[in-house]
Amino acid sequence: MGIRANIPKLYEVRFVRTDCQRGVYPELCYDNVMTKEQVKAVLDRVLTWPSERQEDAAKVLMLMESQNESVYRLTDEQVEEVRRRRADPKARKLTLEEFNERLRRRLGE
Incomplete structure (x- = not known):
């Protein structure tokens, strides 16, 4: 069944896997014209x-x-970075403490 079963047949809906709106989050979207x-x-x-x-x-x-x-919009570079990071679901995540430690090392503190 899923989500498609709940959409009335008012118009033809073609489901596609794509980046929605500004190309940020790959989600289930539909391509149609009402x-x-x-x-x-x-x-x-x-x-x-x-x-x-x-x-x-x-x-x-x-x-x-x-x-x-x-007023908030991602630049093309930011969109690409989001895509890159989302492409690896097993990527290691840093804790806030780990992030702060790396930042201190970079800044020489």
Whole structure:
């Protein structure tokens, strides 16, 4: 079943494994184009939901909207570094103490 079973057949959804939005986190994404009419139909149905669920939907949409306004963006170099680090799931992680010790050694303290 999984996530695909919960998506209504309003439009064709092609699932792809890709880097979402700004190419940072490889996640399950979909590649589709919804028409304005389809978006409006979904939003109209939301208005028929109980008020608590409508509020939940509004909060999610406002959160998504606020993410577009963020001033924080990764540079291409930072994106590549994130990809490199995520590519090795068994990479050794440093504790904060180990990191601080390495930093002190580099700074000559």
